[in-house]
Amino acid sequence: MINSTFSEKYDVVVVGAGHAGCEAALACARLGLETIVFTVSVNSIALMPCNPNIGGSSKGHLVREVDALGGEMGKNIDKTYIQSKMLNVSKGPAVHSLRAQADKSEYSRSMRQVLENQEHLTIKQAEVCELIVEEGIIKGVRIYTGGTYYAKAVVLCTGTYLRARCLCGEAITYTGPNGLMAANLLTQSLIDNGIEMQRFKTGTPARIDKRTIDFSKMEEQKGDDKVIPFSFSTDPDSLTKEQVSCYLTYTNEETHKIIRDNLDRSPIYAGIIEGTGPRYCPSIEDKVVRFSDKNRHQLFVEPEGLSTNEMYISGMSSSMPEDVQIQMYRTVPGLENCKIVRNAYAIEYDCINPIQLKHSLEFKKIKGLFAGGQFNGSSGYEEAAAQGLVAGINAAMYCLNKDYLIIDRSEGYIGVLIDDLVTKENHEPYRMMTSRAEYRLLLRQDNADLRLRKKGYDVGLITEEQYQQLLNKQSLINEEIERLKTTYVGSNSKVQSFMKKMNSSMLKSGSPLSELICRPELDYDLIAPIDENRPDLPNDVKEQVNINIKYEGYIERQKKQVAAFRKLEAKKLPDDIDYSSIKGLRLEAASKLDKYKPVSIGHASRISGVSPADISVLVVYLESRK
Amino acid sequence: MNTDTIAAIATGMTPSGIGIIRVSGEDAFSIASSVFRRKNNKPLTEYEDHKAYFGYIYDNDHVLDEVILLVFKSPYSYTGENIVEIQCHGGILVMNRILELCIDSGARCADPGEFTKRAFLNGKMDLSEAEAVMDVISSKNDLALKNSVKQLNGSLYRKITGIREKILYETAFIESALDDPEHFDLTDYPDRLSEKLIHILRELEILSDSFNDGRLLSEGVKTVILGKPNVGKSSLLNILAGSDRAIVTEIAGTTRDTIEETININGVLLNIVDTAGIRESDDVVEQIGVKKALDYARDADFIIMVVDSSEVLSSEDEDILEFIKKNDKKCVILLNKSDLGSVIGPDEIACYTNNPVITVSAKDETGIEDLKKYIIDVFSKGFIKYNDEIFISNVRQKEALSNAISSLLCVAKSITEKMSEDFYSIDLTAAYDYLGQIIGEQMDDDVVNEIFNRFCIGK
Known part of the structure; x- marks a missing residue:
């Protein structure tokens, strides 16, 4: 590294301009913070070095959620797609998932343009080689050419570039993807600051x-x-x-x-x-x-x-x-x-063991230092974007001294993704999968806006107008469901002949319209002929009404599970607990709890090696501290 | 937090005296109403605090036991919640059945130490007692875990594991198809799953019936009968079992050397691993011989060694005695065939071991009462605490089994209602988890791992 006295001051430094870095940088700049994003090559902003598509099973959900929160990925793929498919349409609504083929260079070019035109955002081509940390607080970064960039918060989104090496049989090159320059120095600085690194590989x-x-x-x-x-x-x-x-x-x-x-x-x-x-x-x-x-x-x-x-x-x-x-x-x-x-x-690269992060994606050890994407041991463009957005938003919240954005497992796939990363022992690059989401009937791609827009609005990435539209949509849905539950159709000849035509059994007596929608052979659209006073509603509202009525039994069951889950999440564990001193905790549990420092009883219960009895002991301990 | 109502047997599992089943929680009274009727045959509708009611526990339509029901209203109770205590006549089977009836009526089996935990959380105990409470929870849990899992009889463990594997495979298949729809086709899958479900449900229902007999689980002491061929092992077992002979479970896919029998000796349950020779005395089976039996004996809690007292000790006998000497196990040595005239007596045995020696004759059925007395003395004293924890966990396991069955019935219902495949895996996963509770295994990332192990997914 070259010695230089050159320095600049920003609110936020983002290291890397891949799918995580772009979302992080845009989020911070859009929230009014002076932000600089570093990339080893400006030509590789939002590069898709592997598969030429965005979305797919459960990854499509992530993109929808990123969009609901105010991220860019969804908009960018809509502009640059060259083929699109909704997967799993023959299956339930929870697993429908969008996937689009992208024009890779267009995708990259279009995202680069969004970054270039974003107010408060500076793009800089440089290799970041050193973190400046003082007393456990991040102060900025140094780049290879010597300059120092001071910042209140730093977001690391280095992807697969850290000490990257590519292998093609006996031919080994020390480069990042596509022959791009690797970043070889930052790893040592991370290690010097007490961060535990690991080495993952992937391929194309x-x-x-x-x-x-x-x-x-x-x-x-x-x-x-x-x-x-x-x-x-x-x-x-x-x-x-x-x-x-x-x-x-x-x-x-x-x-x-x-x-x-x-x-x-x-x-x-x-x-x-x-x-x-x-x-x-x-x-x-x-x-x-x-x-x-x-x-x-x-x-x-x-x-x-x-x-x-x-x-x-x-x-x-x-x-x-x-x-x-x-x-x-x-x-x-x-x-x-x-x-x-x-x-x-x-390709082989350095990444961190993500259990060193909090749910906000801030390092437990270093205040103001956040991380997202493959650097956190995940894999995939969508997983990266989702983490980058959360890390970026929280870096901004940190600078603005506001509450962090935390999405829990019952609120989104993003919540599942982050909770899994910071809680489980990950021994391979983590990919989102629908089976990982235990409340997936509630976490559908069709209702990502209803689930997360408010959070996006609260942090400031969703406009007042967008938010009002959402509230309006929600009330239209509620009113229509209410109407269908309280509107009865009698067993008159018009209704009976309709039932016959639809191969559905005849009505014995009057029935609310909602019950007819529940029948496997019928749905909201199909019963329109016998629903005389039906209001004219937008398609997305109709879709929600249909799903909510048709799958009500299942949805209610999951809502109950979520209620139980939230109670445990709400029991917060202070981070000064000395677990080894708690009598009654098994040794294994105590050492795991000490390592992970879970934020709540619920979080503790998901750590492998912590048994239900350990949780009971913790609950009693927590009560005794009051 | 504690909105559900819990139940457990609050007294030890001694087969005599009075037994107490305690029910605590919001629904304690309504649960009591559904199992209890007063002396005048009327259900109890008004519960007065701190009052005792005399009446009967009904198992469906017949009277199960005459009991006293004590009422404690929230907050004036041990846990601070509504509590009923059912004081019954204390037979193991009766207490167990009453607990089951309470669970069928909506209670949940209490976790180890849960009453104490609730008492503490509801402010019924001093904060300074927190540590003691945590100790109770962890020690009770340790004991329960040790007993429920370790004592689980081998055939049940294998059965549950086998069924879980099948469920996991189907779940992973569905999930692979959802994750990689262009790779895995689910056409006709619902029909196939439907057929598999019928088999799995049948297996589980058979298990559930055996739970009802109270015989499949090893409430008992793991016992092995050792002895060289033709010493009279099977005749002795037949006498011990008597008319109370338990069902015998044969495990598919294994040879006849893993047959287990549970026999009841005045309330002490012995779970006897029959080392083949015991049941059939033809030569082929006897060949499995002593060596195999010793393997079982290593895991046993109790060894009955049978010696033919009409012959001098053989090298096989000596091997067994050496084994007993080396392994610190509860053991009794039976000198059988006393009717043929003994050439060896207790003194010869004493050269090898201090364990008690009883002279018996399977043919004349003499000495059998001494053996029974010995077994009762040893196991209804020292093992009492161990036994009641096992019983409690059995009811919990039965509860988990019936939850697993309901979950699979939900899958069947989803198939009939033509729901799409992603709904099946929700209930399949639940069933898998419930079955795991029976054998003390958690889910963790089992589904994800199974997907990767069994199915080639990904780009």
Whole structure:
């Protein structure tokens, strides 16, 4: 690092301008704080170095929630999507999830423009190498060229860049994704400040020249005819455009044989890779080894954008040497003559053990230092954006001396994501999954606005007008549900013939409309002919009314569970408790509690190794302190 | 926080004297009303504080026991909540059944130390007693855990584990399909699941019925009968079991060497691991022999060694005696076939071990009363505390089992009502969790791990 006396002062420093960094920087600047965001390359702002899509099962929920809170990801993908699909439509509303293919370079360019035009936001290309911490409080950062940037709060969103190394067989380069510069110095500064680091790995498949692919041997996958926006503020009509297709093909025994024959040349199986990889995004080597009974694996060939010939081969990430890659890709139907533009590779990077963070994403040890994204041991653009937004908002709240934004497990997937990160032992990059959300019937993508807009409004990212719209929507929903529960239809001939036509059993006596909606063969829209005084309502209101009535039994059950959950969350544990001195706590529990310093009884109960009896003991202890 | 009503047996599980079942919480009185009727056969509708009522506990339509019901109204009770205490005649089965009836009427099985905890949280105890309260909770819990899990009979444990694995697999399959819908197709899945559910529910219902018999769980003392072939192990077992012979559970997929029997000797339950030779005396089975039996004996609480007193000690006998000497277990040595004329007596045995020796004849059924007396003496004294904790946890386990069954019935209902697959996994997960409570296992990240282990998902 160069010695320099140059310095500047900001309210917030954001390190990294990926999906987490962008949200963090925008949130702080939009809340009126002077913010500077550092990136190793301005050309890589909001870069999508892996898959060319946003959303997907449970990740789509995250994007919706980010949008409800006032984040940018949803708006940006709405502007730059090239294909869109609502997944799981044949299943219940809780698991419907949006996924859109992005024009990668457009996505990046468009987000960069939003950042560039944002008031109070400065973009700076530089490598941050040192944290300035005084007495446990963050003071700023130093960059490689020597300058010092003082700030009240710092948000670390370094993604996969810290001491990154990319592996393609025997070829190892010390770079970040896409050959971008790695950040090699910050890790040491973090360690010097008492932060525990770990090393994770992930990987990406090859990109293939479209002109060398025979699509006739693959199955075309089109987008939905009716495209639904990610953002609650995007006008659905503005989304109409011609969509591009993806293509489905498969590996085969020949592919697998090549992989098996060359396993000794894979850096993972040769033991060269030290980082822990994610189980949900296995390399093709892993798939072939771990699921040896499968004679084929599904591959999706997805466009990287409109202005490029590169196609992303989803399902076939690898760290095999180049010559093996060429061989194995060419066994796949349609790829027989393919040319690889960019090789598949694995990437290793430093990240933190996220149990060092509070739910606000502030470090327990260092006041004013926040973190988001892959740096926290997660994976995925959406997971990154969600954390970046929360970390950014809370950095702002810290500067403004206001209450932190905490989303709990019953309020959003973001809450589940953050609680899991700060509470569980994570041994691999963490990915959001719908099975992780225990209250998922309540945490639907369709009601993210109803769940979280108020929080966005409270922190100041949602305008008064947007908030009033939400309140209006909520009251329309409530009124309509009330009307349907109290409007009875008699068993007259018009109703009976309607029931007959719908293959639904006849009414024996008068019935509220809401009960008819509950029947599996009927719904809110379908019963319109026998609902004579129905008001004219917007589609999103109708959707909420239908879901809330149709699934009322299940929803009420989860609401009860949530009530019980909240009671335990509300029992706060002071952070000065000396757990080892509490008689009756088992040794294992005491040491775990001491390590995690949970914020509430509920939080403590989710730490592995803490039993229900330990919780009872804690409750009694807490009472005795009063 | 404590809105639910809890119940537990408040006295020890001695088979004599008076037993007390305590019910505490908002619904204590209404729960009492549904199980108790006064002497004049009228249900109790008005509860007067600190009053005793004489009447009967009804199990469906028949009288289960004559009891006294004591009423304590909130806040003037031990826990500060509404409490009823049912004082009954104290037989183990009766107390257990009354507790079950209370649970069927809406009470929940109290956690270890929960009455004390509630008393404390409701301000009925001095703050300075907090530490003592925490001690009670943790020590009672330790004991309950140790007993419920360790004493769980092996076949039940394996059964529950097996069923849990099946449920987990289905849950993970559904969740994989939700997470990666383009990879996993759920067409026809509801029908397939429906069929599997029928089997799982049948298995659970059989288990539940055995719980009702009070025989499947090892309330008893884990016992192994050791002895070389043809010493009369099975005849002795048959005499001990008598007409009270318990059901025998054979475990699918295992060989005949893991048969367990529960027998009741004047209220002391012995859970006997039958080491094959015991039940069938044909040569093939006997071949499993002493070595295997010793493996079981290592986990046992009580060993009955049978020696043929009409022959000199063989090397097999000596091996067993050496084992007993090395392992500090409660043990009795039976000198059988006294009717054939003894060549060895207690003195020969005393060279190896100090454990008591009883001379018996399975053929003439002599000495059996001495053996029974010995068993009752040993196990209804020293083991009393241990027994009552086990009983309490059994009722809790039964409660968990019936919750698991209801959850699976919800899945079946969702299928019939043509709900989509994501609703199934909510109740499947609940059933998995309830079954885990029976064997003392928590859920943690089981579903996520199963997804990754079984299904190849991801980009």
